[in-house]
Amino acid sequence: MPEATTILLESLRDGYVQVSVFVAITVLAFGLVQYLTGGALLRAIEENERLQPALGGLLGLTPGCGGAIVVMPLYLRGTVSFGTVVATLGATAGDSAFVILALAPEAALYAYAIAFAASVATGYLVDSVGLGVSRVDAAVARLSPATADGGTVAGGGAIGPNPAHDYAGESPTHSHETGPDRHSRVLTPLSHLAHVLWWVAAIVGLVLGSLYLLRGGPEVALAVGPGFDGLFTVVGLVGASLSLYLYAVGRHYVGEGTVARARDSFSSVYDTLVHAAMETSFVTVWVLVALAGYEYVVFFTGADVATLAASAGVLAPLGGAVVGLIPGCGPQIVLANVYAEGGLPFSALSANAIAQDGDALFPLLAVDAKAAIIASIYNFLPAVVVGVALHFLWGPVFGMAEFGFGVL
Template sequence: MSILLELILDSAEGAFLEVGAFVGAVLLLFGYVNYRKSGSFIATIQNSKKWQPVIGALLGLTPGCGGAIFVMPLFFKKAVTFGTVVATLIATMGDSAFVIIASHPIQYLIISLLSFFVAIITGYIVDMTGLGNSILKKYDERKLKKDKVDALHTNLDHSMQQYECGKHGSCESPVINHIGHEEGDEIDLLLHHKLKGHQHPDTFGYRFTHNAFYLYWGFIAVGLVLGVMQLFQIEINEWSIPNLGLIFGGLGTVFSIIMMIMAKKFLGDDTHEETELKVMSLKETFIHNAQDTAFVVTWVFVGFLAYEMMILLMGGGDYAVGEATIETLLLATGILSIIIGASIGLIPGCGPQIIFVTLFTRGLVPFAALFANAVSQDGDALLPLIAIDRRSAIWATVISTIPAIIFGLIIYWFEINTGLGNIFLTTLDQFKAFLF
């Protein structure tokens, strides 16, 4: 029991101080950029028909799912091509990008560069096939007539959207300003009423997350200081306050789990509606980015703990034996790990992807498998696509999996047979040694 407790505490400390605090800082930075620039990004992609797959890939590269989520409805408004949707989804890593940025920045840059080119190439190829026109034709045949949509929209409850607009006073209309679609269209019915949006203001979860975020960002700020100290090889657990890192990291992870539960975010952490709220208000950006950070920390903790438990079990209680067994297993299943990485990428949402990336940070997954997962996964951006038209979502996720496996195998060959593998195997410790 003492070994299990030690593993839980160590995993909690690592999740919050090694990853979570840095994720929070990066997420807040990109959240502010998204708040300031999302509208102009969408206007740019709509007005640049020739370069849409390129711009879509750039939006997908933005850590998190904000940019990618906004692109999805544009396809059904005939504002972007299906190749642009595919390019955006291939380039996005969702919230798992924050984990890589915080722990392995070199690998993140390599993945971003490679996936950017793969996304563009695949996007233009898809547009050459005419698949998008076929999907839109069938979608137009199924979608509701305008009078039916108007009747349904009139009878729906808009009190939550009106509440948010009244609270922030920044809406041009009585409800939330929409990006990628208009108020009262069929997409509005699907994304703001049938798909899970934000919580009702009367719920305890809403009140908790919309007040506790101040304290949570305080935890992140202190955790960031402690995390930076660890980067400089300062033993914070041996300070005048015994086990300071262990205690604070554990509390931070517990706080994160509570925040995630209160926000009711488990597999996915971002919806189209919440992303619009972030753009509408800087305060909403702080609130929802706190929830996003808590979501990432919780899943990283699960990943760290799963890794530690796996080693302990495979070693029959002997940690050293477990590590040796894992290394032997990795050598035997290198190519299979690429298929596994791409297959996990098929799962909508960010939770499973964060666990897979977390296992990479612990050396359990080769770089090629990480790349295959990064290309295959669509993060939370696939959820609005599923809500609007499942057929297009299936096509998009299947198409993105093909280059994931192909290029994953190519990269794996380079890892095994050439010196380029050393680039992919650069560790955070080597990076820190170079800096410090």
């Protein structure tokens, strides 16, 4: 088999079994909590103002972007503080967390613990000092009164040290049509069947993925047969193919035609399963593109990423933070894979963990780009500070600056 084809098949297989099945379980778990409690979890966050940055950080810390995405509509409704947004986005592990958890679990433990502590501290600082959007608007107004528009603060004025935003009606990222937007005598039942088969593949894939982790992440041959390697390959390729179908076609005939959107509640268990499958299929596309793209770049260019990163020195954590500024999980998944391949130091991984916002930034960008940009800047600064500190101070002492720290 040509090596280029092997790279594609291995990317499809590994992306599904090593990443997507774990995304599915976490998204489904969060959805079931929302369904069973009728939104009680969200109400608890809204009613505990002093704990909001910490609670937001915990939601962001859950692998994937599901927990963090839920917080954004709460801010847009004016029920959580801007510091909570900063803490949530900064602690967001994103979909790249599944790559690190699978390939370098010890590094994931340290990196995301550091990101959680730094982000929650930044969030509380933002709230206590009053560094919300209105404060930035006021500073801009003093520098250039003609260009200041007062932001989107309710009433055009400050409400306490960290004013919340108030929008009229539901935001487009909070309320959306969840049912199918197309109907076909053939594609509708076929898409529902694909959805059911997708969950069968996900359950089997979760078992195989867990065994893969328990075995220490060994090399798995691209094979077909009754053994572990054969099942790993078949389930991975079938699951990846079904994910691509659901994302490209099935979501229009089953439901959740609009993906990467927050949901308050679900009408049934099946509705919850559909949401989890469609969100995971969306993530799977990112994962597959990132994995295959990176492998093809290395294959066709012969680039030695490890050598380039090793020569970067202190620029490595700075680069990790800069990559974290890019919205979405695709670039972060690429960086996670580079780290797992031994191409980046731990300081760069930690800086990226703090700076990245994953898919959670998109809902905020869509409604309040100013708040999204300011939150990203607030998280970029501690990401650089922590990354550089790990490079010069803590890393040499604890060995965390070494390439391949915590990699299986």
